[in-house]
Amino acid sequence: xxxxxxxxxLSLDGYIAAPGxxxxxxxxxxxxxxxxxDEEKAIGLLLYxxxxxxxxxSHWPTGDQHPGATPAQVEFAxxxxxxxxxxxxxxxxKVDWNTRVVTGDAxxxxxxxxxxxxxxxxxxxxxxxxxxxxxxxxDEYQIVTHPVLIGGxxxxxxxxxxxxxxxLVGTRTFPGGVVLTRYETRR
Numbered sequence: 001x002x003x004x005x006x007x008x009x010l011s012l013d014g015y016i017a018a019p020g021x022x023x024x025x026x027x028x029x030x031x032x033x034x035x036x037x038d039e040e041k042a043i044g045l046l047l048y049x050x051x052x053x054x055x056x057x058s059h060w061p062t063g064d065q066h067p068g069a070t071p072a073q074v075e076f077a078x079x080x081x082x083x084x085x086x087x088x089x090x091x092x093x094k095v096d097w098n099t100r101v102v103t104g105d106a107x108x109x110x111x112x113x114x115x116x117x118x119x120x121x122x123x124x125x126x127x128x129x130x131x132x133x134x135x136x137x138x139d140e141y142q143i144v145t146h147p148v149l150i151g152g153x154x155x156x157x158x159x160x161x162x163x164x165x166x167x168l169v170g171t172r173t174f175p176g177g178v179v180l181t182r183y184e185t186r187r
Contacts, residue, residue, distance in 0.1 A: 002113065003120040006129045007039070007142025008156060015153040016126055021051065022153070026146045027176035030072065035174070037076045039142070043083060044119025047110065049128035050089040053099075056080065056124075061097055086113070088128050107135035130158030140184050141166065147177040 008016045009026050017023050040046075048056065063069060063077030085099040088106045095101055102109050110132050113121060123129045123138070132138050143156070166183035173179050 002044070002116055002118050003139045004110065004114055004132060004137050005043070005120055005122045005140045005142060006124075006132065006138045007122065007140075007144065008124065009144045009146060010156045011148050011150045011153075012145055013149045013151065014156050015150050016156050018150040018153040021055070023055070025148050025150055027148070027174075027178050029175040029178070030070070032144070032174040032178055033070075033076075034072050035172075035180070037072050037079070040076065040083070040122070041079055042120060043122045045113065045121040046080075046083055046085040047113075047121055047123040047128065047132075048085060048087050049125030050087065050092055052125035052128075053085075053087045053089070053092065053095075057095075057097065057099075106131045107137065110137050111135065126154050126156060126158060133158070133164065134161050136164075136185075138185060140169075140182060143181045143183070144174075145179050145181070 009023070010016050011025060018025060060077050060080040063080070064074040066073070069077070081097045083098065085097070087095055087099055087101050088109070089101060090103050092101055106128055110123070114137060123132050129138070165186040167186055168181065169184050170182040171180060
């Protein structure tokens with residue numbers, strides 16, 4: 001059975017994007033980027049909602065060709081292109097870069113994918129992750145909190161149907177006051 005991980009950068013007040021889908025508020029560092037790269041290299045399947053797919057696919061297919069791209073950014077772009085991806089959307093009809101589209105029940109498809117053997121999967125995008133959380137499918141939360149309050153936008157957590165109990169499995173600090181907390185779901 002595959003493990004499902006939900007992790008993203010978020011503001012201290014719990015948002016992954018400010019109004020207008022602005023994600024420019026995060027504290028950047030080579031150390032944090034390298035951590036994300038190492039995490040992504042361990043993932044066997046990326047699961048995206050439409051909005052996150054649009055953000056990722058607008059940059060990473062050619063991210064290794066951008067002037068000034070660091071070695072880690074070059075490696076991230078190559079890994080992103082090579083990693084299989086599933087986009088959950090009823091409006092996206094064309095995808096590239098080792099990707100397929102699912103238009104049906106997201107929770108049912110994620111549950112089916114979890115039942116397969118393979119490397120861990122990462123779910124990205126608050127709405128898609130919310131469906132996976134409500135279905136009890138998320139095994140690990142990787143919360144990368146940046147020291148900024150943005151006051152509104154897209155929240156990391158969506159409304160839940162009940163409580164989810166977690167176990168803290170790790171913490172780490174990064175330059176600029178960024179803090180990673182990792183939790184596993186108690187089963």
